[in-house]
Amino acid sequence: MFKTASRTPAGLRYHSGTEAHLRRAVIDTVIEVFDGWSYDEIITPSIDYYSLFERGMGQVEAARAFRFTDTDGHLLTIRPDVTASVARAAATLLSNNERPLRLSYVANVFRQRSHSRTEWRRESLQLGCELIGLAGPKGDMEVLAIAVEVLERLGLQGHFRITLNNVEMFNGLVEELRLNATTADQMRQLISTRDCAALEQFLSQHAPAFVEHALFSRHTQSWDKRKTLAEAQRAITNPRSLAALDSLEWLRNMIDSLGLSEFFEIDFGDLSRLDYYTGLTFKIYVNGMGVLVGSGGRYDELTANFGRPEPAVGFVLDLDSVMEALALKNTAFREMFNRDHLRVEDNNLAALFSEARQRRSNGERIQIGS
Numbered sequence: 001m002f003k004t005a006s007r008t009p010a011g012l013r014y015h016s017g018t019e020a021h022l023r024r025a026v027i028d029t030v031i032e033v034f035d036g037w038s039y040d041e042i043i044t045p046s047i048d049y050y051s052l053f054e055r056g057m058g059q060v061e062a063a064r065a066f067r068f069t070d071t072d073g074h075l076l077t078i079r080p081d082v083t084a085s086v087a088r089a090a091a092t093l094l095s096n097n098e099r100p101l102r103l104s105y106v107a108n109v110f111r112q113r114s115h116s117r118t119e120w121r122r123e124s125l126q127l128g129c130e131l132i133g134l135a136g137p138k139g140d141m142e143v144l145a146i147a148v149e150v151l152e153r154l155g156l157q158g159h160f161r162i163t164l165n166n167v168e169m170f171n172g173l174v175e176e177l178r179l180n181a182t183t184a185d186q187m188r189q190l191i192s193t194r195d196c197a198a199l200e201q202f203l204s205q206h207a208p209a210f211v212e213h214a215l216f217s218r219h220t221q222s223w224d225k226r227k228t229l230a231e232a233q234r235a236i237t238n239p240r241s242l243a244a245l246d247s248l249e250w251l252r253n254m255i256d257s258l259g260l261s262e263f264f265e266i267d268f269g270d271l272s273r274l275d276y277y278t279g280l281t282f283k284i285y286v287n288g289m290g291v292l293v294g295s296g297g298r299y300d301e302l303t304a305n306f307g308r309p310e311p312a313v314g315f316v317l318d319l320d321s322v323m324e325a326l327a328l329k330n331t332a333f334r335e336m337f338n339r340d341h342l343r344v345e346d347n348n349l350a351a352l353f354s355e356a357r358q359r360r361s362n363g364e365r366i367q368i369g370s
Contacts, residue, residue, distance in 0.1 A: 056084025155331030
């Protein structure tokens with residue numbers, strides 16, 4: 001028993017000193033940006049019914065949650081996701097509030113992980129915002145603009161890329177090819193792993209009449225935005241996918257007009273594992289890192305699970321990944337929070353603490369001498 005009591009479980013860790021201070025500075029900076037865009041903070045329960053996340057995240061992702069049974073026999077879980085919880089609050093507790101709702105949060109999430117280099121944490125802190133009640137590209141552009149500002153304020157300008165996709169692009173192809181759920185998941189995996197040759201072979205087996213859609217596999221790379229969209233529009237014919245391409249083209253034009261093109265790429269191969277996305281999806285990467293810093297998208301059907309269907313879009317940053325990025329890029333933001341202190345010493349304790357209190361009233365950081 002002593003062996004386990006004296007060590008930290010795998011996937012969990014302490015944060016202290018300068019690291020803890022920098023984490024707090026990142027949180028404060030992100031929340032300040034959210035507040036600047038009029039997003040009010042919401043605090044969600046740490047423990048909730050498992051069914052909430054099963055319906056929100058999908059069965060596969062929800063199955064990674066830590067689960068236990070309440071005394072009344074209900075299956076509970078430690079929060080593995082925040083978006084589903086916010087969506088329920090919007091549809092119930094906040095149903096009478098003026099729309100659109102703008103909500104932000106700072107919350108720990110807990111997920112069981114198989115041990116790997118990129119996904120070893122079982123507890124992570126998420127910083128996110130949700131825009132609920134505003135349909136269409138206007139809301140999409142708002143959250144993308146917020147994401148850019150957050151990353152710039154953290155000193156990552158020039159180091160990050162946001163990849164854009166739309167799940168309706170993939171869903172339209174699945175519908176046109178008449179794939180069942182199993183084969184659709186197989187195609188999703190082939191696209192996500194960028195296996196173009198295997199994707200062409202897959203299509204020749206399951207939909208030989210549509211093998212020309214293997215062209216889609218060549219759009220899984222992040223090419224020039226205009227070239228990517230133009231080639232996709234020539235290759236794709238079904239209305240559902242074409243509508244998704246039109247939406248991406250609107251965003252591309254808006255991004256260009258705002259002078260933000262350097263931060264964005266289009267990547268049709270970047271498919272989300274979460275079931276609740278219905279339109280735009282995006283992922284945030286930092287150059288030189290093999291893991292995501294953040295992700296987001298549109299989820300217009302999620303709140304319908306709780307009795308009030310309405311459009312919604314949002315994104316989340318993973319604090320641990322952001323910290324890795326700041327360490328890797330040694331940004332100006334990190335240097336701002338290197339802390340020095342003034343050592344206060346005096347053999348006369350009254351004089352010592354009198355000086356300490358005076359310096360603290362001036363906002364100085366002090367340390368009492370030993």
